[in-house]
């Protein structure tokens with residue numbers, strides 16, 4: 254089969270690896286607008302379950318990825334200067350660039366052709382020259398816009414703003430920090446992803462953003478201001494910018510996932526709010542599901558129909574949980590009257606995927622403390 258892939262992010266690279274592994278005769282070409290070492294952002298997070306899926310799909314890249322991991326089992330919630338830790342949550346972090354480099358090497362080893370610094374404008378030309386065109390071109394997908402009539406995307410630009418920084422302050426766990434000042438509430442999502450660096454994403458609602466006057470601030474002023482808001486948490490370390498800018502989260506869904514020989518995958522197909530940290534995981538698991546569909550079906554059209562049929566319910570379930578989580582952060586101000594332990598409990602159960610019973614099993618000490626605070630004990 255001749256496969257053209259637009260986008261050399263986690264989804265495109267991983268699909269190419271799995272297809273080439275399944276049949277070395279496939280001709281696979283990835284077109285990627287960036288160079289191999291240009292990337293946005295800092296680290297990405299995987300859960301324990303995702304890692305098991307990656308091991309089954311390709312143990313070679315799994316071994317490389319896990320060698321680079323920073324692992325932890327706690328979610329920390331910081332509110333009114335108190336830190337509450339909830340254990341029993343298995344997560345690992347890796348630098349996005351490191352992950353991409355591992356996948357690039359593995360794909361090239363297997364014989365996938367990667368054309369870096371190749372931006373695709375004429376999607377139709379690429380589509381007519383292959384059996385399968387994989388649109389793995391991310392949240393602002395050119396392919397999705399080009400064939401909007403076929404895919405019928407639903408795009409929902411949310412009101413909250415967020416900015417993705419790094420820092421050398423190490424957060425040994427997924428840390429959710431809340432700080433308030435006269436402008437409003439700021440939430441930081443942070444975790445270490447290497448021995449020296451953490452991701453530090455800051456989010457606030459549009460009223461807080463406007464009241465602070467971010468619109469008039471330069472990038473340096475913004476960085477200094479945000480650093481000041483979280484000064485206690487950063488412990489003297491500076492925030493690090495990677496051309497960091499305020500963004501509004503774009504929620505992406507598509508009525509149709511494929512047509513003829515074109516299929517969407519990863520962020521081009523769907524997004525899930527970063528507060529459940531699952532974009533890369535979903536992109537790579539899409540690749541696994543799509544490659545499996547090609548194993549199970551003889552024709553491209555049957556494989557694509559199988560992919561949509563089996564994968565859509567999983568994605569809809571995730572997007573529903575991520576939506577609840579996103580709404581929680583959009584309304585974070587409403588929860589600031591809670592005590593730290595109450596806030597931690599509400600945060601852990603916000604998406605509806607983690608219950609009281611789950612928490613009791615994962616971290617009985619946390620639940621005892623929570624019950625004590627509510628006078629629920631003996």
Ligand SMILES: Cc1cc2nc3c(=O)[nH]c(=O)nc-3n(C[C@H](O)[C@H](O)[C@H](O)COP(=O)(O)OP(=O)(O)OC[C@H]3O[C@@H](n4cnc5c(N)ncnc54)[C@H](O)[C@@H]3O)c2cc1C
Nearest residue numbers: 260262263264286298372373390391519520532533534536
């Ligand atoms: C603030 C923030 C925090 C996040 N945190 C996490 C996290 O903790 N954990 C996690 O798992 N995920 C996280 N994500 C999500 C994650 O970054 C994405 O969900 C994931 O990278 C999706 O993979 P992808 O391959 O579908 O798309 P991308 O990684 O976006 O890759 C798309 C690729 O296509 C290329 N491309 C686009 N258009 C063209 C074109 N026309 N021609 C050629 N190339 C093109 C781009 O250069 C890019 O390399 C976060 C995202 C944000 C914004």
